Amino acid sequence: MTQDPATVSAVRFEHRDEGLGLGTGAPRLSWQVRTDDPAWRQTAYEIRLDDGPAVRVESGEQVLVRWPFDPLPSRTRATVRVRVAAGERWTAWSPPATAETGLLEPGDWSARFISPRTLGAAGSPAPVLSRTVALRGEIAAARLYATAHGVYRATLNGGRVGDEVLAPGWTSYHHRLRYQVHDVTALLRPGDNTLDVLLGNGWYRGRLGWTGRRAHYGDRLALLAQLEVTYADGSVEVSGTDERWSASNSGVLHDDLYDGQRTDLRPVAPETGPVDVLDEDLGRLVAPEGPPVRVTEVLPAVSVWQSPSGRTLADFGQNVVGRVRLRVRGATAGAEVVVRHAEVLEDGELGTRPLRSAKATDSYVLDDAAETMLEPELTFHGFRYAEISGVPDVRAEDLQAVVVGSDLRRTGWFSCSDPDLEQLHDNVVRSMRGNFLDVPTDCPQRDERLGWTGDIQVFSPTASFLFDTAGFLGSWLADLAADQLPDGSVPYVIPDVLRDIPDMAGDGHPTAAAWGDAATVVPWVLHQRFGDAGVLERQFGSMRGWVDRIASLTTDGVWTGGFQFGDWLDPTAPPDDPFAAKADPGVVATAHLARSAEIVAQAAALLGRDADAKHYAGLADRTREAFARTYVAADGAVHSDAPTAYALAVCWALLPEAEQRQYAGRRLAELVRENGFRISTGFVGTPLIADALTACGHAGLAYRLLLEKSCPSWLYPVTMGATTIWERWDSMLPDGSINPGEMTSFNHYALGAVADWMHRTVAGLAPAAPxxxxxxxxxxxxxxxxxxxxxxxxxxxxxxxxxxxxxxxxxxxxxxxxxxxxxxxxxxxxxxxxxxxxxxxxxxxxxxxxx
Structure with missing residues (x-):
């Protein structure tokens, strides 16, 4: 056998960079090959599991290939190596890649959920659940499997367990609750070992949404934890949460994701109490598909100064998501330190109006330590600026912004000769980082922070270029399917915490085009960008359900009424009426039905569902015909004569005649020119406008639109010093005042979807196959x-x-x-x-x- 000089990378399991705690015993495998031989082509591969015989497959596939062995049981550690062939030449084996399955069945858990009986009620100090376990002999390996109702932070013998933040994250808790697997071998010792777990309200019991409602999922915090210790002699000892655990109060007096955390650092004798064992469904436990939330960056303060009112302000140089770390020297016991957060300044003071009811304030009651490092653990904020009170002499070197977010692997970069355009792209990246915090939220600072479906629908191509979002968005799509209504309606936000709020549609069955279309578009984007047909298989029922629901609400093939967001935040809309848009909502809704039906048809064909493929392709054809019949004039004018309407019609092949397409292109170009190359589209039209102009032969106008700096435009915020993407084109007005509208966030990635056009068309790099x-x-x-x-x-x-x-x-x-x-x-x-x-x-x- 001839040795091939090509090399094979270590194997990747599913979409995970880390193999500990896999949620399947048959993970799909991926690898990459490097060679300088331009004629090299993979013709076969061999996979070896541990020291067993290699399995050979004649195939050129190397991405998400099928697991060729028997499924691994729970708790199984396995090492995989791959080598590949080009004809008769075989590479060396890849470096070993090790994976370990988690607890794959409910019966694998002997632990049960426990909750403090007398402590930890809403409004009370955050509880700590504890137990001391005596271990014998030499410890070879140990795992802690854990999750919570709320968020948790665990320590073993005083050492931090893992590096996750706000675990277990946010899912549709009634249907899916993630658990984590921690390697705690190094934290244990023979003899007594104490496990302490701090519980916070998090998304489970904290405030969510703008109505002030708390405890969407339940009013009791709870912990599920199972410690499994393997000794050197091969024996295993299991200790899980049960009635033998105890509860005590922590110094965290209050914690909320919106309002912040209040902590008393003074030593006091803790109040203790028993726990209750809860009867909870362990069948909803799932392993993570993507990376956890972690600290991803630590930024020093750029400057500290006194505001016009005499307050101490700090600037961290960029808009971030996380918390402030503050060092205090020479504290006096009982003194109070308060840290307030905001994204912008207004009149030289913190601009807190966009926070709406979110307090975004952390406070501390100090002990008399010579030096104290202050940092909350159970909350996060969106901010660039902080106001500090209670510390007489704050210096920049005493302050850091601790940036948190899902620890996604960066995969995409863009550069060009225009510094403002590069800054725009940097702003897109930063907004994505800040809002991809376990779920793709709309904004990270005000009393919202929800997984709006419309935002990620338009942004998913950009997101999937910039970062490896396959596992992250795959998990979110599982929540979408879980929260989807039986009739196929898709909630406006996922996880759905608006269901019990009077629905804007009036009937509790949300059918907003572009928002609900996340059910079809996002899985299709993941398939296209990551080569994952499995996500289509898993989501197909959800995709089909959404299209069937919308198709049932049409008359003569077009949308006939009901609530729609439409082209949300059209720049011509007044601050107090974000629904006002030039593009007719019926045009927007019918166009999206045609697009989503086509996506479902293509997915069905790929999955071998021939009858479904024929049915939905027919639906797409009929919807396009109905769109043209109802909304398109003979010459190609599209109803409402709005740039968004023309962009939809051009990009999604809704104009049957060549003359109509030519007119639409000319008219779109005219509208862009008439508006002085300023933006005249909202959430729906903005991701499409540059592509539509390019498709019509007006790429130069697309460039003019992209590079315009007057308001509204992509570069106007850059000229105003923005470091993230704004929700409104004019979130800050030219005079430096904040837009008076309610929808005024300074970190809102949706309008940054134009970066996808920059990648594909300005630079010229686009996928042509999955x-x-x-x-x-x-x-x-x-x-x-x-x-x-x-x-x-x-x-x-x-x-x-x-x-x-x-x-x-x-x-x-x-x-x-x-x-x-x-x-x-x-x-x-x-x-x-x-x-x-x-x-x-x-x-x-x-x-x-x-x-």
Whole structure:
């Protein structure tokens, strides 16, 4: 056998970067190959489990391949290696990759949920649940399996268990509750070992939404924990939460995600009490699919100064999500320190009005320690600025912003010659980081922070380029399916905490186009960007249910009434009426039905559901025909004559005649020009407008729109010093005052969806087959830019496109990972070029200099 110089990366299990606590015994496997041989092609692979015989498969697949062994039982640790062949040449084996299954069946749990009996009630100090366990002999390995009603932080013998923040995160708790697996071997010792678990209200019992309601899921905090210790002699000892545990009060007097945390640091004799064992369904326990929330960055304060009113303010230089870490020296017992948070300043003071009812305030009652580090654990805030009171001499070196969020792996980058455009892209990345905190929230600061379906529907392509969101969004989609109504209606937010609030539709069955379409669009995006057909299989019932529900509410094929968000936050809408938009809601809703029906048809075909594929393809055709019949004039004018209406019609093939498409393109261009290249679209139209202009041959206008700096525009916030994407184009007015509208967030990623066009069209890097196995390289340069580049870590490896204009020449460099291929369209209009893996370069006459 000939040794192949190609190398194989360590195996990845499902979409997990860490193999501890897998939720399936048959995880799909992925790997990447590196080679300098441009002719190399994988023809087969072998997989070895532990020291067993290798299983050989004749296949070129390397992403999410089927597990070829018997499923692993619970608690099983396994090592996997892969080698691949190109003809008769085999690579060396990949580095070993180790995975360990979690508790896969309810019967694996001997522990039961426990809750403090007399302590820990709502409004009381956060409880600590404790037990001391005596261990014998030499400890070989130990695992702590844990979850909570609320959020938890565990310590063993005083040492922190894990590095997760706000575990177990937020899911549709009645249907799905994540548990974590912690390797605690290093924290244990022979003899007595004490496990203490602090419980906070979190999403389970804290305030959620703008109505002030608390305890959406229950009014008792609870813990489920199971410690399993394996000794050197092979014996196993299991200790779980039961009636032998005890409860005590902590120094956390109050904790809430919106309002903040109040902590008393003075030592007091703790009040203790017993626990109750609860009868809870363990069948809803699930393992995590994506990474946990962690501290992802720590930023020093940039400056500290006194406001006009004499208050001490600190600036951390960028809008972030997390908490403030403050060092206090020479404290006096009983003194109080208060930290307030805000995203912006107004008139030189904290601009707290956009917080609405969220207090976003942490406070501390100090002991007399010579030096104290203050930082809350059971809350988070969206902020750039902090106001500190109770500390006589605050210095910048005493302050840090501790940034928290789901610890997603960065996978996408963009650069260009325009610093403002690069800043816009940085702002998109920062807004995504801040709002991808266990669920994709709309904003991280005010009394909302909910998983709005419309926001992630439009942003999911951008998100899936910038970060590895497959597990994160896959988990969120499982909650969407769980919270979806039996008739197929999709709640406005997932997890659904608005169901018991009087519905804006009036009947409790939400059918808002673009919002509910997250049920179809997000799974399709995950399949396209990560090559995951499994998410389509799992979500297919949900996808079909949504389309069936909307189709049942049409008359003659078009939407006929009921509540719609429409083109939410159209910039022409007044601050007190975000629903006012130029685009007719019926146009928006019918267009989305056509698109979602087509997605379901394509998913059904891929899954081998031929009857469904035929049915939904027919529905899509009939809806397109009804749209054209009802909303499109003979010349191509679309009802409401709004940019969003034309963008929908162009991008989703809703105009049957060539003449109509030509008119729509011309009219869209006219509207852009008439508005002075300022934005005139809301949440629905904004992700599509640049693509629509490009498709109609007006890429130059798309560039003009992107680079405009007057309000409203993408770059207007940049000129105002924004470091994140705003909810409104004019969240801050030109005079520095805050927009008076209720919907005024300074960290709201939805309008940053244009970054997807920047990746695909400005730089020219786009997927052409699921998982980027085929790549389209089609840069559209413009005289406004000298260079642009995009880089993405695809499931097959790194792909990149970079172009530069100089001295009348246009240079293009392309990198394609092994296992993928690309079709390159040079901007001179010549025939496309097909290339395999490796690095490729071209130089042509600069098309921007041609007449």
């Amino acid at each position: 998982g980027y196995r085929e790549i389209t390289v089609r840069p559209l340069p413009d005289a406004a830019l000298d260079h642009a580049a995009a880089r993405h870590l695809t499931p097959y490896g790194e792909a990149s496109v970079a172009w530069r204009r100089a001295d009348g020449r246009f240079s293009l460099d392309v990198a394609v990972p092994v296992g993928a291929r690309a079709t390159v369209h040079l901007p001179d209009g010549g025939e496309p070029v097909a290339v395999g893996h490796g690095r490729h370069s071209w130089t042509i006459t600069d098309p921007c200099t041609l007449p």
